[in-house]
């Protein structure tokens with residue numbers, strides 16, 4: 604990183620953040636939890652409409668179940684604070700119903716809209732931006748965090764567990780807790796060079812030579828039988844892995860239900 608912002612506490616915090624998966628069992632205080640939630644709620648939100656909700660999972664049995672439903676990740680059960688960030692259009696459409704908005708549409712002869720794919724994406728943006736604000740707020744309190752993307756799996760089970768309705772989608776979960784031991788010992792994970800990520804004015808599709816350069820310092824060892832190169836290893840270890848297949852299935856179900864046009868609100 605350049606010298607710009609040297610000694611700036613916020614930038615140092617962003618620079619030194621790393622995912623924490625092993626937690627000190629010490630619980631967070633209510634004041635700390637409130638601060639993390641407050642940080643999340645100060646995040647920018649589309650039209651200031653807050654198209655998200657946050658579920659704090661305090662029930663240990665539920666955390667234990669999430670370990671299983673989120674691709675067998677034991678650190679979920681041991682996290683002192685677990686928050687699920689929901690893309691939520693239910694709240695607004697329930698309000699529209701209370702306000703007899705459909706009736707007004709009928710009266711003036713315009714079609715009443717129910718949430719579609721674009722609304723889901725917008726609500727996901729809101730929820731994810733709130734989640735990242737929570738992560739940074741926690742970091743400022745020296746509380747570590749770990750995103751759990753696998754919360755999008757097993758939609759049927761998660762709907763039942765958390766009483767989720769059609770226009771509420773769990774886009775991300777975050778585990779929080781004080782790091783066990785010295786977090787500085789966990790090395791910062793490397794990133795691709797900026798030139799492969801940051802373009803000016805136009806998207807730049809990479810060619811074979813770019814990829815060779817982009818991956819030249821990437822040291823990852825995935826034990827994938829039959830894979831002959833890094834691309835094949837990444838594909839089979841990540842994007843064709845069982846959890847990715849389950850994500851695709853589960854999200855397809857959620858999007859179908861979310862965007863289905865019918866009169867049942």
Ligand SMILES: Cc1cc2nc3c(=O)[nH]c(=O)nc-3n(C[C@H](O)[C@H](O)[C@H](O)COP(=O)(O)O)c2cc1C
Nearest residue numbers: 620621622623624676749750751752753775791792
């Ligand atoms: C959308 C998203 C989903 C993630 N899902 C998981 C997960 O399910 N389990 C996990 O241990 N880490 C998860 N992570 C954490 C990443 O593995 C981590 O951010 C990445 O390896 C980079 O490391 P760093 O955060 O320490 O820089 C997720 C991160 C993001 C942004």
